[in-house]
Amino acid sequence: MGRSPCCEKAHTNKGAWTKEEDERLIAHIRVHGEGCWRSLPKAAGLLRCGKSCRLRWINYLRPDLKRGNFTEEEDELIIKLHSLLGNKWSLIAARLPGRTDNEIKNYWNTHIRRKLLSRGLDPTTHRPINQRASNITISFGRREEKGVVLGHKEESSSSEESSAWQRQRQQRQQQLKCPDLNLELCIAPPCQQEPVVMEPVKRKGNLCFSCSLGLQKSKECRCNRFLGLSTEY
DNA sequence: AAGACACGCAACCGCAATAAC
């Protein structure tokens, strides 16, 4: 029943990859392409499990990987995407060409988390630290309208609030005005017209959730369209 | 100089969704 067993765990290497293993994996994928990770180790002469090969390729060996330091723009994009998507690293990575989910996840935990804390923001909720959980007004409208954005509570400008903190907040508000990123979400009553069929896609005109977020050619894509343009070949 | 500690990153683990039988 079902399929034959995955990989023999008894005779597989673990830990850091050697240069020779890398070369074998690269050579094999160059000839045969990606996919079928289960049979790849045997075919490539590697004593690794397919899962390990896939991870090594995706996170380290792929030729289209950028590697190197993250730019300030990438930092801000990651922060914005994280505030909207949470720990959906693969979705965030889909918006950053040449970056992997693992890389972004590590970078978040080592750098950005600290960066947000230094700004006085909770890295998980993206809200100011020490903010009371209750009495939070959520609005997804334009920030210029009421000074509320992305679910962040509008704070009362008490005298206790330091001017440094105000400056920091103003700076952040300026940074959040990102014209190149349109990820505004809106909450509306249930649609009374034709419901959007996400899966399977029955109408060409409807964008799936991924495409509506601007995640071009995301693995999550169910409609093969992006910004109204067909990505089908 | 050397031990302790902190940090960054590659790799592993476990789980869930999906596909194959």
Place this chain on the structure above:
DNA sequence: CGTTATTGCGGTTGCGTGTCT
């Protein structure tokens, strides 16, 4: 249609390296 393998994802771990004392 139920069972099992495969794939992909997010959380976590462990090791190498840099910094501090």
